Amino acid sequence: MKNICSLLPIEYPIIQAGMVWVSGGKLAAAAANAGILGVIGAGSMKPELLEEHLKKAIALTNHPERLAVNVPLLYEKTKEQIEISLKLGIKIFITSAGSPKTYTSWLKDQGCIVIHVTSSPELAQKCEAAGCDAVIAEGFEAGGHNGRDEITTMVLIPQVVDAVKIPVIAAGGLGDGRAIAAAMCLGAQGVQLGTRFVATQESSAHENFKEAILKSTPGSTMLMMKSVVPVRLFKNKFYEDVRRLEESGATRDELIKLLGHGRAKKGMLEGDMEEGEIEIGQVSALVKDIPTVKELVERLITEQRQALPPTGRFF
């Protein structure tokens, strides 16, 4: 059974997700050092800050080939972000929140590996047609931005696997080794974990945010803002403000106005757990500690092996 270690220069078929405000150079380097793909989330970074994080990551690892950049295509300056990354030797790009046609050919011409994030089998086919090397298929339970059809990881992965020939990487709701084994049974050739890596020593999430993850319960998150762009939020005061506004029949513009004050930075990076926007996945309820990335990756490897029947059969 093939896995993405034949596509990417990593030891284990695991990707540390690139996320806004929490996955900088320190986290990505720790992931690369632990044998998995370390991804810097460029979404929240101006080009100069991205350059700083890339240089930091490269300095902190002996495996710069295991570093990648996640570039959400909905922000400005994505071209600049990619050019800086290329200049510093990055060869693996994860693109999302836009068309896979935008940069894939250009990046492939420069010898890069391109992976696009999808929440539907239809978009996965467009990614394949655009020349992407793989897709990350992300389910409804994932934190942050999300698809409109609310397709869960359990249902999405087999559909995407059936729809394309390129490797499928599962994301959304994967918090431990049991889920990694499950995702691979569904046909995924690798997995991407986000929420689980927020609660590590090396993530740049504020301590308040990490502590909130440890205390979260099964109902602590909800998919909101569906009339603007669906986003899974942690239930805090900001979430309540959004909920009240939505229930009152607020317009799209009123919702965008509430969002548009650096709320995500205030919450996730600066630790304002009342007024800040906290993007996190449903699986936060399963996260019980804040290990180092190395400890976490070793645990995930062990857990996924224990989740499988040693005989190759459950029944």
Next chain:
Amino acid sequence: MKNICSLLPIEYPIIQAGMVWVSGGKLAAAAANAGILGVIGAGSMKPELLEEHLKKAIALTNHPERLAVNVPLLYEKTKEQIEISLKLGIKIFITSAGSPKTYTSWLKDQGCIVIHVTSSPELAQKCEAAGCDAVIAEGFEAGGHNGRDEITTMVLIPQVVDAVKIPVIAAGGLGDGRAIAAAMCLGAQGVQLGTRFVATQESSAHENFKEAILKSTPGSTMLMMKSVVPVRLFKNKFYEDVRRLEESGATRDELIKLLGHGRAKKGMLEGDMEEGEIEIGQVSALVKDIPTVKELVERLITEQRQALPPTGRFF
């Protein structure tokens, strides 16, 4: 690795879900004959009709011990439904949509096995405390009635497994053998499939309903009626009526009025795919044929074995 075949008198750890309007005596008998648990969905049946279906199922199988009844506790006459079932020799009960305390002790005193349906780890613990033999943990992607916290199967199963000592049976979004293997990696000791069994020769779903499942796409269902009781609906004219009413800020009573005209029977049993309420799971998009139950069960067994690495390791 233990599975529910040590609790239930079945060959394979699979339950054919009891569903309103589609799982009568014919489907349950076919399931029992195929080596799995055959469940009659009592929710849509008056006591006399349930008796008729039970007698039919018993006549059609040499394995009446593999028959069970699903009793949603939100309807009237549940006590009568249970008494008729007991009289006809049923020893396995699945209860849902109510407190696990209501009938569990009484049924246990009569030597029955009781399994309660839950959508959260908290309720699973209450089931265990009430003396249930197992729980069915059902995720957000499931058809029909659903939990308020929108917890998906991938995230729910590990949490319920960690929360209780009794066996956990996974449900919601399981449409083929890959998903069965995945659910068991998550720690489930068995699985319950609903939508997949609607599209079988022996289900009593109207042919129009079965055909609609074959044509359904990833975005064909949506969780609606959250202000009354969350229910996953197939997107048809009735769904559009519900959606418009909800978006217009309709009251709970207005929604209940729209629901309250035998719409589910009209759709699922009588085949009115415009005006009828069609309850179906997200996994309908993966269903591509209408096999016999025997063919389906054999296929599921084969698929789940193929989904697992024969060496016991993915990596």
